[in-house]
């Protein structure tokens with residue numbers, strides 16, 4: 001079955017409704033009227049009847065989405081996927097959809113958080129014969145490592161009986177596989193939370209932006225800093241950090257000489273001079289954290305901010321809209337030219353990570 005006007009979107013399992021509501025709302029803002037259907041754990045199908053998917057994806061921009069980690073435009077569905085010749089069925093599905101490539105690479109996906117090992121194992125084994133056949137048919141380019149600039153063929157397997165065929169445009173989709181940067185826990189970082197800030201820095205900023213916005217000699221405040229995983233990320237980049245927390249900071253991190261520890265209440269403490277960065281990893285009522293961030297931004301106590309917001313169990317998308325409006329109001333009052341973004345990171349569970357920074361508005 002051929003598909004037009006279909007977006008295949010990925011999110012954290014359990015957040016399909018939030019990602020779907022976000023897509024419905026964001027697409028409507030750019031004239032794309034559609035509906036969503038949860039397809040499998042962490043996958044949704046967003047349909048735009050009578051419209052093409054890619055112009056809507058371009059106008060919305062993945063960078064502006066919170067719950068959607070990555071997305072592809074639908075090509076077609078192979079249903080049923082016959083047990084005896086799955087490769088042949090995919091080739092036929094592509095032919096039926098008039099899709100001849102060439103693609104730079106092929107990736108086979110299984111539902112996120114899949115606990116049964118059989119489907120992921122099959123997907124891993126299947127990719128190589130599939131790529132060989134696609135190359136033989138001239139649908140996949142010859143270079144086995146792929147061409148980063150070419151579109152990707154994404155094959156989503158909800159189970160053994162169906163294959164969802166989709167196209168990944170590198171200009172529209174995430175630079176990371178399934179939207180998640182693969183990060184290794186640094187040996188000397190004081191806590192695993194360090195990975196959350198590192199992921200945020202990769203998700204929100206390009207390499208150039210990271211180098212420009214996080215430089216040696218800059219200053220930062222880390223609210224709720226202990227034991228220091230977020231502070232560690234900033235210190236690694238040469239920033240001098242004031243760490244505010246009643247809890248103890250990691251001794252080796254303090255020995256760097258770049259950290260000043262203030263055992264104070266983060267909600268009432270303020271710096272004597274404005275700083276470049278504010279980061280905040282306090283688990284508290286989101287409205288309270290938003291007010292704190294809004295006050296810092298409005299008074300220009302920081303130039304950039306990254307912080308977590310714990311979201312309620314329901315109406316997460318609607319809540320974020322309210323918080324975003326409050327943050328934008330405070331930025332407007334400050335007169336600064338800053339963009340608010342947020343992402344439900346791989347390392348986030350019931351919270352989202354927000355970023356306020358001087359960023360280009362599109363991808």
Ligand SMILES: C[S@@+](CC[C@H](N)C(=O)[O-])C[C@H]1O[C@@H](n2cnc3c(N)ncnc32)[C@H](O)[C@@H]1O
Pocket residue numbers: 190191192193194223224225226227228229230231244245246247264265266267281282283
């Ligand atoms: C999730 S932990 C932070 C982990 C830290 N970002 C890291 O990477 O190691 C939250 C911290 O917020 C601190 N905290 C909570 N409420 C606070 C407040 N009102 N003032 C200062 N610190 C607070 C807690 O003591 C705790 O250390």
